[in-house]
Amino acid sequence: MKNIIIFVILLAGAAYGATKWHMHNKVSDSVDIAVLMMAPFVEITYEGVSSTLTGELTIDGVRARVTGFSDEILIDRIGIDTPNFLSLLSLTDLASNSQVSGDDIPDYFGVIAEGVHMPVNADYVHEVYDLKLAALGVEDSSEAAVECVGKYGFSPTALTGLGYSEQVVSMSVIVRQEDSRFVLDIDSSADQMWDIDMEMTLVGDLVTELSKGAAYRPRMSDLRIEYADRSLKERVRRYCAARGLTDEETIAAQMDAFNFMGEANGIVFDEYMIGPYREFLGGKTSLVITAKPSDAVTLSQIKLYKPSDVPALLDLTATAM
Numbered sequence: 001m002k003n004i005i006i007f008v009i010l011l012a013g014a015a016y017g018a019t020k021w022h023m024h025n026k027v028s029d030s031v032d033i034a035v036l037m038m039a040p041f042v043e044i045t046y047e048g049v050s051s052t053l054t055g056e057l058t059i060d061g062v063r064a065r066v067t068g069f070s071d072e073i074l075i076d077r078i079g080i081d082t083p084n085f086l087s088l089l090s091l092t093d094l095a096s097n098s099q100v101s102g103d104d105i106p107d108y109f110g111v112i113a114e115g116v117h118m119p120v121n122a123d124y125v126h127e128v129y130d131l132k133l134a135a136l137g138v139e140d141s142s143e144a145a146v147e148c149v150g151k152y153g154f155s156p157t158a159l160t161g162l163g164y165s166e167q168v169v170s171m172s173v174i175v176r177q178e179d180s181r182f183v184l185d186i187d188s189s190a191d192q193m194w195d196i197d198m199e200m201t202l203v204g205d206l207v208t209e210l211s212k213g214a215a216y217r218p219r220m221s222d223l224r225i226e227y228a229d230r231s232l233k234e235r236v237r238r239y240c241a242a243r244g245l246t247d248e249e250t251i252a253a254q255m256d257a258f259n260f261m262g263e264a265n266g267i268v269f270d271e272y273m274i275g276p277y278r279e280f281l282g283g284k285t286s287l288v289i290t291a292k293p294s295d296a297v298t299l300s301q302i303k304l305y306k307p308s309d310v311p312a313l314l315d316l317t318a319t320a321m
Contacts, residue, residue, distance in 0.1 A: 076115025110174030279320035
């Protein structure tokens, strides 16, 4: 009996190893084809492919350089997340099968990117920031009260002043079906800056809704965003002080940037948002924002409402903790 058990274990291990080797080869071949297709636009190299029994499949050690730029983007690993190794195998099979049903989709499916390294003085960081300013058409971006709080996003100069030599960002996006609704979980972080966890609940069946293509109109029934500070607030306070602002002026500039962000998204924040955000700036370490509309809201139609009416439409509130 002992020998039989040992034989079964060895057989299972050999089968797992062979399956994993086959899957890695299949994925590597697909990635190599994609790299060749993108070669005119992006030069990409990578170290290898990894998978886990918990259902993750990643491409590791990615280096990318966009045509026209000299600096690279480095990514520790990027790939997909599923419930387990069997789900992973099913998805690799689905990649070559155009007929997909709801039964083929795992309990959840996600995309992960860990350790995206971007030097703050990289040429593409400068280019993206300059393009953003040009699109906004603003003329006050160099003012101390605007630049030091990142009203239009932090410039490379501001990031250096805040004490960063590079930005290291990670993100995971997971979709899971729950009865007649599906939930979108987005977790993101920037080293020594912030963590953001967002959960959005959308009405309907995922496969059915996505099959509508361009006609799909997401309807949100619930939203929760938790923002946790990871030293950015204190860095901003010190940098703004170095630019000549008092603590009171810095908070006023941060409130102005917060209101600008809302207006840029078609929302005029009310006291249920402004008060808690001021508390957060005053010393709290996290801010939780929730939206719980009485009826599911079609996201594309929010812009049709007066910006001052949107907080009530969404039942938008915040809590500083």
